[in-house]
Structures are given as structure tokens and as C-alpha cells.
Amino acid sequence: MSGSGPRGPVAVAVVGAGVISTQYLGNLASFPDVEVVAVADLDTARAKATADEYGIPVSGDVDTVLALPEVELVVNLTVPAAHATVARAALRAGKHVYGEKPLALDPVEGGKLLAEAAALGLRVGNAPDTFLGAGVQSAIRAIESGAIGAPVAATTAVLNFGPERWHPNPEFLFQYGAGPLFDLGPYYLTALVALLGPATRVAASARQGRAERVIGSGPRAGTRFDVEVPTHVTALIDFAAGATAATTFSFDSALPRMQFEVTGTEGTLELGDPNTFGGPLRVRGGSDEDWRDLPVTGTDAGRGIGVLEMARSLRADRPHRASGEMAQHVLDTMTAITASAADGEFRSVPSRCAVPEPLPSDWSPTDPTLG
Incomplete structure (x- = not known):
């Protein structure tokens, strides 16, 4: 270095x-x-x-x-x-x-x-640094190789019953600055930015499924608390490079579900959960009869790889990938979604950010010579 x-x-x-x-x-x-x-x-x-x-x-x-x-x-x-x-x-x-x-x-x-x-x-x-994991990084490489042609649109969704069932102190996840949009949204929106580039405008709708929740585990199980934010948010997002996305974030679904697909002119790419670091990764072209698995290479070491990559970048005097500017752009996007849901109007996303260079496919968290 x-x-x-x-x-x-x-x-x-x-x-x-x-x-x-x-x-x-x-x-x-x-x-x-x-x-x-x-x-x-x-x-x-x-x-x-x-x-x-x-x-x-x-x-x-x-x-x-x-x-x-x-x-x-x-x-x-x-x-x-x-x-x-x-x-x-x-x-x-x-x-x-x-x-x-x-x-x-x-x-x-x-x-x-x-x-x-x-x-x-x-x-x-x-954070999140999940976009540095093998799953999203392999998807970036697949798109760059032309596996689906030019990206046109993405469809993403994460729906579950809410973290109060498992988190012993979940109140903060239902307060201003959290909810499904601010808690789960950064994983999906950061992955979308890494794949499609920065967002330009949004339109959204939101609602609150229940005004009160009950802690379901731990020593405070049975405790009731108030919900301060929307718990089901749906957004349309336009990106500067021309693609669009439709995405949903919910703490109101009795049936947990996750979807992350990128559609291109020549095929569709299906990713795993962007709140994790691995695959699977599948592609299906217009002439394919079924999905085909793609190789997933890179690290799945888990939370903290963004800290590690930042530390290595400090020593090498180069830009780090999980940057504050990217986080600011995602924050701007979530804030625009919140405002759009409140007034029913399209909202511009005021900031832009550089899209980080993909990690080398052999990047290793335990071998400093590989990254």
C-alpha cells in the first residue's frame, strides 16, 4: 500500500x-x-x-x-x-x-x-455495505458483461410482519428516521444505485397498518408502544441513466416476501436479498425456457466489510466505496419518497453520487494483498 x-x-x-x-x-x-x-x-x-x-x-x-x-x-x-x-x-x-x-x-x-x-x-x-457482498457485486459484473442487455427497469419488494416480533427493544424502528423505508430501504436503494446509478425523481404512496404494536420477545414481551411512521411504502423511482424501479417496503405483511429483479432489453436478472451478502443470482433470456444460475463470486463475510474496505482505502489513499456521498444520495431519495407519499406529487432527488467501482472478484477480507 x-x-x-x-x-x-x-x-x-x-x-x-x-x-x-x-x-x-x-x-x-x-x-x-x-x-x-x-x-x-x-x-x-x-x-x-x-x-x-x-x-x-x-x-x-x-x-x-x-x-x-x-x-x-x-x-x-x-x-x-x-x-x-x-x-x-x-x-x-x-x-x-x-x-x-x-x-x-x-x-x-x-x-x-x-x-x-x-x-x-x-x-x-x-452502511449498508451489503452491496459490496458477492451477490450484488456479481450482479454488477453480469450486467456489465451484457447478460441482460441494457437495463430498463427493476422490481423490488421486502414485506414482513415487523421487527417487534423478534427485537427485544423495537420502539426506535417505528419512530422518525426508521420504519420500513428507512430501516430496510437503504439495502434495496443502495443496491439499486450500485446497479443502475443515481436516482433523479420519485413518486410514492404510504400508509400505517396499525397505530400500536406489541413487543413479542424478550423481557419486555407484551409491552405496547405507539407507531409514529408509515409502515407500508410503495415508490416509483427514475434513474439518471434511464432505468426505472418499482419498490415496496412493508412491516404490515403476514406473509414475509422478498423480490429483487432487474429487467433488461435481452433478459432479466434475479438477485438474492440485498440485506445479505451472497446469492443466489439467476438470469433468464427471451429464448430461455427456465432460469439459469450465474456464478456468485466475492465475499460474504458479513457486516463490517465496508469498514474494512474503508480502512484499506485509507492506507492506500484511494476513495472508499461505502461512501458518505452515496449514503446522502440514498437519504435524499428516501426523504423524497416520504414527501411524495405525503403530497401525492413527483419529487426530485436533489443530489447525485458517483457509482463505486466494483470490487475485484477475488477481493478477500482476510488477505490484504487481494484488495
Whole structure:
């Protein structure tokens, strides 16, 4: 790797020791290019328990870990309402930051965050990183090879009964900044942007299936709570390159379902769930009697590969792929969908973003020489 800056693994501090942190920490511990040196949480006892479980030397509150001079990159796994606040604190402490989705609760806040990072010469990365997995990356390569001709349209849907049945503390997933659009939407919209390029305008409709939900698992099972956001959202999306998409996000379906297809002039590509990192991947051309499986190559290592790719990019002094600009564009798109559903009008998506270069097919999370 090039550059005259720091060498060796990138020192990482994780902020937020909730449910999702276990997936990140388990993976980050296996990546040779990063070293988790601290964990922070509002509940410092939970931070300590998490640090002890993974053999991480420092735990405490946010100020404690941001004060560590060795920390280069903060991984922000807090609830959506805290994303921008924690990210800003990390930047002002001189740290690069990689956050869970969404980038912020609204585009104005997200834009301010990116502007501050640029002024400080620091980087912002953001989930989801699932588009870096073998499934979507193989789909990108298939489209680039001409497997379906020119992309014309996409059809995507994710419908389930809602996370309150399995999540022990699900209230935040039904508050402003979440719901199925902001919770599940980033996986699908980021994959669409990676496949089809940036969006230009949207039209949408939304409703709320139930005004109250009941926690279904854990020590608070049976607790009722209010729903603040729409729980079924359908959107039409136009893309700058000419393709369109129809997509649905729902927490109101008794029958869980998932669909992700890209239709081209010569065939249709069927992807797996973009909330995962693998396949399957199938294609069917106009003269085919049935679907054909396509090879799925790349990594399915799981959440945290965006952090790893960002760390490698820092050391190599090159742009990282799960960028803040891409997350801002997805946030702009979701906000436009929300506004369109409220007023019944087409809404423009104000930002654009660069489409990241595909990962090499042999990119490896455990071998730094391969990527």
C-alpha cells in the first residue's frame, strides 16, 4: 500500500453496543487490516461487558473513547436519532467515521456532516455495505458483461410482519428516521444505485397498518408502544441513466416476501436479498425456457466489510466505496419518497453520487494483498 501516513492495522473504536454490534465485532476481530481498541455506549456497563467478551482493551462513554489518540476510525452503531450527533463528535475529535444507516435523520443534517468532514480533511463512510457482498457485486459484473442487455427497469419488494416480533427493544424502528423505508430501504436503494446509478425523481404512496404494536420477545414481551411512521411504502423511482424501479417496503405483511429483479432489453436478472451478502443470482433470456444460475463470486463475510474496505482505502489513499456521498444520495431519495407519499406529487432527488467501482472478484477480507 502507498502513502506516507500511518501503517499497519487501522485502530477502530465502536460506539454503540446494541444488537447489531455483535455482528460487526465478530467480523472486525477477524480482519487483519483493522484493530478494535475501544467500545463505548451510553450504558457503560454494557460497553464493558461487550469489550470483555471480545477482548477489547478500553470501554466507557463516548468522550472516553474519542479521547484515545490511537483511534483513527469510529464505527457509529447508535440508534438513528444519534447518528449525526455521534458522527459530528467523532469528526471534531479528529477521527474518520463509518456509521450505520441512515446517515442522518434528514438530508440537511447529512449534508452538514459531509461538509464538516471535508473541511476537516476526514472521511465519512456509511452502511449498508451489503452491496459490496458477492451477490450484488456479481450482479454488477453480469450486467456489465451484457447478460441482460441494457437495463430498463427493476422490481423490488421486502414485506414482513415487523421487527417487534423478534427485537427485544423495537420502539426506535417505528419512530422518525426508521420504519420500513428507512430501516430496510437503504439495502434495496443502495443496491439499486450500485446497479443502475443515481436516482433523479420519485413518486410514492404510504400508509400505517396499525397505530400500536406489541413487543413479542424478550423481557419486555407484551409491552405496547405507539407507531409514529408509515409502515407500508410503495415508490416509483427514475434513474439518471434511464432505468426505472418499482419498490415496496412493508412491516404490515403476514406473509414475509422478498423480490429483487432487474429487467433488461435481452433478459432479466434475479438477485438474492440485498440485506445479505451472497446469492443466489439467476438470469433468464427471451429464448430461455427456465432460469439459469450465474456464478456468485466475492465475499460474504458479513457486516463490517465496508469498514474494512474503508480502512484499506485509507492506507492506500484511494476513495472508499461505502461512501458518505452515496449514503446522502440514498437519504435524499428516501426523504423524497416520504414527501411524495405525503403530497401525492413527483419529487426530485436533489443530489447525485458517483457509482463505486466494483470490487475485484477475488477481493478477500482476510488477505490484504487481494484488495
